[in-house]
Every structure is written in C-alpha cells, then in structure tokens.
Amino acid sequence: MRPDRDRIEGGLLGVAVGDALGWPMEDRGNRVGGTAKVEPDWNLVPWRRREGGGYGPHEQTVDAGSVSDDTQLTLAVARSVLHRDQWLDYWTRVELPLWTVYERGGGGATKRAAQTWLRGHQPWDESQKQKAVGRYFSAGGNGAAMRCLAHCVVAESWEELARRLDLDCATTHGHPRALLGSRVYGWAAQHGLQRQSSLRYGELLERILDAEGDWSAPPVLPDAWHAAAQRAAGGYEDEWRTTVDEVRKGLDTARAGIREGAVAVDRPVLEDLGAFSKASGAGTVSAVASIFLATRYLSQPQQGMMSAAFARGADTDTLAAMTGGLLGLLLGNEWLWPLAKRVQDFEYTRELARQLELRRQADPIDRRFTTRERTHLYRWLDESQPGTVGELPPFGRIRLTDVEDFPARTQFIRAWALETELGQSLLIKRYDKGRDGEPRWVQVARPGRGGDRGASAPAHDPGPRIEPRVGLVLRVSDVDRAKAFYTEVVGLSVRRATEKFISFGWLALEPDARAGQLSFESGDEALMPAIRLYVGADEVKEMRERFREFGLKATPLHRQPHAGFRSRDPDGHPIEVVARNGAPTP
Numbered sequence: 001m002r003p004d005r006d007r008i009e010g011g012l013l014g015v016a017v018g019d020a021l022g023w024p025m026e027d028r029g030n031r032v033g034g035t036a037k038v039e040p041d042w043n044l045v046p047w048r049r050r051e052g053g054g055y056g057p058h059e060q061t062v063d064a065g066s067v068s069d070d071t072q073l074t075l076a077v078a079r080s081v082l083h084r085d086q087w088l089d090y091w092t093r094v095e096l097p098l099w100t101v102y103e104r105g106g107g108g109a110t111k112r113a114a115q116t117w118l119r120g121h122q123p124w125d126e127s128q129k130q131k132a133v134g135r136y137f138s139a140g141g142n143g144a145a146m147r148c149l150a151h152c153v154v155a156e157s158w159e160e161l162a163r164r165l166d167l168d169c170a171t172t173h174g175h176p177r178a179l180l181g182s183r184v185y186g187w188a189a190q191h192g193l194q195r196q197s198s199l200r201y202g203e204l205l206e207r208i209l210d211a212e213g214d215w216s217a218p219p220v221l222p223d224a225w226h227a228a229a230q231r232a233a234g235g236y237e238d239e240w241r242t243t244v245d246e247v248r249k250g251l252d253t254a255r256a257g258i259r260e261g262a263v264a265v266d267r268p269v270l271e272d273l274g275a276f277s278k279a280s281g282a283g284t285v286s287a288v289a290s291i292f293l294a295t296r297y298l299s300q301p302q303q304g305m306m307s308a309a310f311a312r313g314a315d316t317d318t319l320a321a322m323t324g325g326l327l328g329l330l331l332g333n334e335w336l337w338p339l340a341k342r343v344q345d346f347e348y349t350r351e352l353a354r355q356l357e358l359r360r361q362a363d364p365i366d367r368r369f370t371t372r373e374r375t376h377l378y379r380w381l382d383e384s385q386p387g388t389v390g391e392l393p394p395f396g397r398i399r400l401t402d403v404e405d406f407p408a409r410t411q412f413i414r415a416w417a418l419e420t421e422l423g424q425s426l427l428i429k430r431y432d433k434g435r436d437g438e439p440r441w442v443q444v445a446r447p448g449r450g451g452d453r454g455a456s457a458p459a460h461d462p463g464p465r466i467e468p469r470v471g472l473v474l475r476v477s478d479v480d481r482a483k484a485f486y487t488e489v490v491g492l493s494v495r496r497a498t499e500k501f502i503s504f505g506w507l508a509l510e511p512d513a514r515a516g517q518l519s520f521e522s523g524d525e526a527l528m529p530a531i532r533l534y535v536g537a538d539e540v541k542e543m544r545e546r547f548r549e550f551g552l553k554a555t556p557l558h559r560q561p562h563a564g565f566r567s568r569d570p571d572g573h574p575i576e577v578v579a580r581n582g583a584p585t586p
Helices: 005-025 069-081 084-102 108-118 130-137 149-154 158-170 176-194 203-210 223-232 236-259 266-273 283-296 301-309 316-331 346-358 371-382 479-489 537-549
Strands: 047-051 058-062 389-391 397-406 412-420 426-432 472-476 496-498 501-503 507-511 531-535 564-568 574-579
Touching: 005 069, 005 149, 005 301, 005 316, 005 346, 058 397, 069 084, 069 149, 069 316, 069 346, 084 108, 084 158, 084 371, 084 426, 108 130, 130 223, 149 158, 149 176, 149 316, 149 346, 158 176, 176 203, 176 236, 176 283, 176 316, 203 236, 203 283, 223 236, 236 266, 236 283, 266 283, 283 301, 283 316, 301 316, 346 496, 371 426, 472 479, 479 501, 479 507, 479 537, 531 537, 537 564, 537 574
Parallel strands: 472 507, 531 574
Antiparallel strands: 047 058, 389 397, 397 412, 412 426, 496 501, 501 507, 564 574
C-alpha cells in the first residue's frame, strides 16, 4: 500500500522545518553573536550569519524560515526521483551540478563531488587526481542520509531501496560511514512508511537491530566503483565490517537510552553516540542519533525536533532535519503547524509531496548543466536588473527579484534573489576581484539601501524590458476547492502559490466572492470558450470518472471528431477533455 500524502508531506516539511530551526544553532552556521544565550523555542526567527571566511568576510541576514543544503538537496533528489528509471542520470547531469550555483551551507564533500559532476566526471574516476579520489573515499559525512527521503517513498522493496541509496550516496561520498548511515536511516524511514499500525515505544530501534542482515550487506555498486575503492582505500571490505560494528554498537546505545524511559536524558545518550565529537557529521552518527530522537519522542514530536535543533555543539541542522523527516513520515504533517507554513517554499514542498504520492513522471530534460551553462547564467545575472526574466531548467522561467551588495575590503560580493516558475526560491552569491576598481556586474540603484558600492543608475531607469506573458486567470469563489480540483482531478502541477493566487503556468486562479454566484445558462456558455485539456486516449474514461467523483456532471463520452467529453469546474467554467492523439476511446 502506498503511503498517504500527509505522511509524505510530513516527511518533506519535517526536513525543512528541522533544517530552518537547526541551521542558526549549528557551529558551521557562524551565527553573529553566537548561540550560548539562545533558548529553545518552537519558532522561526531571522538571524545574521558571517560568511566569506578570510577570502571576503562579511555578514548577511538570513530570513526566518530559510533553509540550507539539507532541504535543497532533499528537494533536488525528489525532483530526480520523478524521472523514474532515469533518476540517477538526471541527478548527476542536472540537479547536482546546478546545485553548485545556489547551495547554502553545503558540506565540503558534497560540494567537491558536485563540482566534479559539473565538469562531466565521476569523483572516483581514474581521470581525477589521486588525492581527490582519496578524499572522496574518505568522505563519510551525512550528506547522503539527509537527502534520501524521496527514495524511501517510491521504492517498493528493501532491495530496491538499498540499490537506490547506494547509487545516490556514491555520487558524493565513498566511505562506509556515509553508505551505512544512508542505509540505516532509509531502512527506518521505509519501515515507518509501510507500517499501517502504530509503533510501540522503542519498537523502531528493535526492528532495525533485527534487520542487520538487510542494511549491513555490502554496497550494490558498479564494478568500476569497487575497483576504484580498492585502489584508493585498500581493505575496503574490512573497513565496511568495522563500520557495521560501529553502527550496531550505536544502535545498542540508543536502545539502552530508550529503555531508561523518562529517566533518560538526551544529551548523555547523544554524547555516547558521538553527536558532539569531531565525528558529529558522520552519516552513521547522524542516522542513529536521529532515529533515537524520533523513537524517544514519537508522542511528542515537537519536543523531539527541538531536542535535535538546539543540541548545541552537534550538527544541529542535519540532526533536526533527519529527526523531523522521520517523525513526519511516521506521524504525518499536523504536528508541524503552524511553523511549516512559514518555512521557505512551503507551497512548493507540498506540491512536490503530491507529485511523489501520485508518482508523476517529470518531462525529460535532455540538456546537461555544464560549466558553459553556468557561465551563461552568471553573465545573465551580471547584466540583469531586478525584474528581469530568464530561463533556467529545471526551474523554468526565473525572475530576478532582488540584488544585495556586501561591503568588503578586497572583494566585490553580490547576492541575487530569484523567484522561479517551479516554485523554489534561489539565492546565488558570487565573489569578484573586479577590474579598475569596478565589479563585472552592472550597478543597480536601490534607494535607501546603505553600504552598497556605486549605485549610479538613475532612479527612473526602468531597466530591461520584460517580455510579455500570456495566460488564463480564472476567478473562483473558493481557492482551496479550485486548487484541489485542478491538481487532484485534472492533474496540473502548482508552479507558484500564495494565499490569493495559484499558478499552474498557463492557468492561474484568483479569488472572487462573486464567482460562485455567476450563472452559466445555455446562452452564456456560447460566449465562454471551454478550457481544452488534452490527455492520452486511454486516460479519457478515467478522467471522466474523476470529474464525477468530485461531484461534477459530465457529458457522455463522444468519439467525433476525437474521443472526449465536456464538463465544468467547481465554479462553472466550461472544460473540454480531448484525447491527445485523436484516437477513439477504448
């Protein structure tokens, strides 16, 4: 039985909320003012972050609810999964290379691997420098475990999930700690999703320990990868067995903490697991620690999330994201309100959950994102003013919404905020030494914004002309009902959404209290052309049934000139469903 949407949504939103809560508390988060005086609070607040290191030190405000690489990569993997059998190719050709330009807070191993894929190479390939390959096989971080939830949703069996997790992990990390961390966390997530009855206190840990034969088996990867592992890190099989022992001991420690019940204190258990050591970011440590917290706080999920997010000294954003993701898969999304609605790209995350539940197949994208594509993007940014519109597959049309310059002594630093047609917001930051005292990008006038270098463009300059767009906007009496109809019945995907506007790309919905009062008599209908929906010939009957199940009337199926039928949406707008290829209805 497939998991319901509430639990899929709970998993994705749990990752995002945990990430947003824990990122300001992470040591690598570089929060201005530190974290010593920050008290645990179920709330999202803006904060300031030190960035640039010694290369271009500066401070940047992080908006409340903003997310880091944990959520970014989780969404990127989910988009890749929608490409079904081509998910790995799409992940390594498009999503992972493209992530290099908009990543926030990414780990070193993932960023190095992504740069390698951007150049068109595998990180373990013989063409890479021996030192770089060695670093890849020593990378045992949690970058793979934290992004794996979409695989757990679509895999039908443990064997399929293990293959997916191994292939995904190997794109960025080569050490057994990364692979086994992803395996153990994935096993817990899949078990929780497939289970219909509630879990007993501590049962999840018991089940994982009983399933050691599943998650401890050697990785399922190509022969070329195994050969490279032996060359770069001889004795890989011994290292794998040693890491399996580490995981088993960690799970035993977590189980002992659970058995203490109310007497157990989180920090000593997490400390025994290594969550506050130099190995805090290891895949195995994060997996076992997040499973411990999710198991312990199954009846108090918000408390479990905060225990992870405010575990000062731990890898708090990833620990909270993984804990929140697992709790969301187990419990659904209700416990995340109202915080989830304030997290970055809330509506898009929900839409992605819907697509995973329905097993939507994404349109193929043949092009790769290469260094050349990156150069084109950077040139577009350099020459753009706020309001400029462009294209960036797979995000579709993008619109530059804001530009911010940061004062620095030796560098020019600029961040571009982008709104995408797909629904995910992006922030791209670049550093430039400049030439003759000027940066490569155009100067932008932003009145009232202090500290910017040289904003000399006249205030009345309208900037580049924005290409007009054509679309149909429907006035509806109930936006939520209309959205449910066009997503669940018609099958459209939300591209952008606010409380008062839903966009499907070519079609949009806006509220109008009068819409439900409109009369569509036979004479009026002649003046209202129908929205034409093209579907496969074998989908016409099924589509008609969905209309009727939604409580809408539909004409009998017709065969001429093409198979189809007519109906109306909940507000009375005429809709005509037609077979795409003109074939007769079966």
